[in-house]
Amino acid sequence: MAMRVTIHDVATHAGVSAMTVSRVVNESPRVSDETRRRVEASIAKLGYVPNRLARGLSQRRTHAFGVIVPDVANPFFTLVVRGVEQVAWRAGYHVILCDTQGNLERERGYLEDMVAFQVAGVLIAPVGDRSRPQLRLLTRNNVPFVLIDRSIAGFDGDLVQGDSVAGARQLIEHLIELGHRRIGMITESPDVSTARDRLQGYREALERGGIELDPELVAESSTIDPDAAAEATLRLLALDEPPTAIFAVNNIAVVGVVEAARRRNLEIPDDLALVCFDDIEHVSRLYPFLTVMAQPAETYGTIATQLLLDRLSGRVGQRRRIVVLPADFIVRKSSGAPAATPASG
């Protein structure tokens, strides 16, 4: 139960003041080589580890970021988080992981906590537009932050996102070219910007293709639960005129669609064509099967963190910055394209 050794213990041991030890620890040049060596020896001898809470309290800021996502286990966000962690680490920051499970209340709590922890900044893929009021917690307390993946209606701030409208449009156009006219969409809450945008892309593509949108073909699911997507799919399949193709709003939804198809003994793509947003790395490496709009998930994290670091360093003005990352359209078997080669991807 030995008391943790403090800067004063080191100072005493080395025969200097606490300030000098602090300077050595912080690599200030204003210390003679002689004392530096003595202090470093004492630090090693005593096993001194500077207390970051004390430092943070003194400096009014910790070298930590909060990263807030709806679900770490969603492969897209997993990679976002890893990207954040990697860049943060290189810059000497730590990462506090906050998994909201798509829950607004929980997100609010986490936002408060990030303020309480005096983090230097926050990276957040918000639950949805309704996150907006609670994000004021950050602005009010001068905590800089960057939105990842999802924008918030009527809110401006740094943002890293993809082009969901164009991406969805391209996926749907692909299906139309293959001859589909009854194209279903499994989406999630319109409170989520990417869902709105992808629905918009879906609409635009249908319109361009001269196909009237049938509202019955659009079924809403959940952000974090594939089972909800499976049920939504079953609803579509039970229609009088069921879809011949489905567009899944993301990598969670697509799991549900596949399961629903299996339950109905439908072969993909023969009985039901399938496209979706987001790739799943392990899945596509093991079975390159899904036709997807693959987004560079990890890059979302690294770029967003870079934006945050830039802001902290003051190297950047007040203006908001929006980074739009390009996605890869990868045609594989699930859409039933004749050109699809078995091993592509």
Next chain:
Amino acid sequence: MAMRVTIHDVATHAGVSAMTVSRVVNESPRVSDETRRRVEASIAKLGYVPNRLARGLSQRRTHAFGVIVPDVANPFFTLVVRGVEQVAWRAGYHVILCDTQGNLERERGYLEDMVAFQVAGVLIAPVGDRSRPQLRLLTRNNVPFVLIDRSIAGFDGDLVQGDSVAGARQLIEHLIELGHRRIGMITESPDVSTARDRLQGYREALERGGIELDPELVAESSTIDPDAAAEATLRLLALDEPPTAIFAVNNIAVVGVVEAARRRNLEIPDDLALVCFDDIEHVSRLYPFLTVMAQPAETYGTIATQLLLDRLSGRVGQRRRIVVLPADFIVRKSSGAPAATPASG
């Protein structure tokens, strides 16, 4: 640039002392309903968020855990992390995510940081046995911790793990029953306990099956890189007497094996049978194909965190606790078992 509001601001506003505000915030019963209401009103009015650094400094302990893993993007560890986060959150703790990328130095740095942050405890899937000396950083500073998934030779402390020996044995016996005699193994560094144990299980199964172990059939790969596993597999496939079946040590290695097989135009399981440790949730839901020993990854995280919480609460003695979690043997197509049904899993 408004100064962050402090406990004193609230105190002044409410016409009480800082101590009273503190009591209200910490839900001490020793406050009259009347003052409590006044203070709560002031808190809401001013938007006061208690500073956790100050609190932590004062209490010499933060309500945070460090979770250290070799790679968050490994689906097994992703779920471990989510499990930890969920339980920690429910208990009022936050999680600092540390991704070592299997690097010992980096792990050491993180361990120091966790001490520096005064975390209440650490959950760690160590890089390997060589992590042992640096774990002393935690013990020396009285930071309780729980090992996850990987034990450390000659080290005792709380531990949550699976039965890798038995699991591997069962997988190999399965292959032997199917008639295989040349069974290759893609493993990782013997510094990692699970790799050692699974190799041991492999050995035992061969022995029981009356098959002599051919060292050429055991190829070492990396913890975090599927490509290394692919190369290791290609080495095995290039042997004069190549294996007819392969046992991949984990879900990272199996990706490499599948890719290598594809490159050699080998069909699984017809040309090459395949079994592995760990399931990958999305993969198995989309394409239930791999015969695996599925471990309850998320439970590793939740149980480990529970052990840690127990220790913090003092509800538990000094003795180390070892929890061994059962794995599910799931037979699917990749092993070529005749009984395998297409939709199982």
Next chain:
DNA sequence: CTGTTAGCGCTTTCAT
């Protein structure tokens, strides 16, 4: 180059 003083914002301890 080194030391002193005065906090950072909270809680502990002891009064009242």
Next chain:
DNA sequence: ATGAAAGCGCTAACAG
């Protein structure tokens, strides 16, 4: 039930 004083371990701002 409430408050005053002291201190958690560090660093900013001055001295010298």
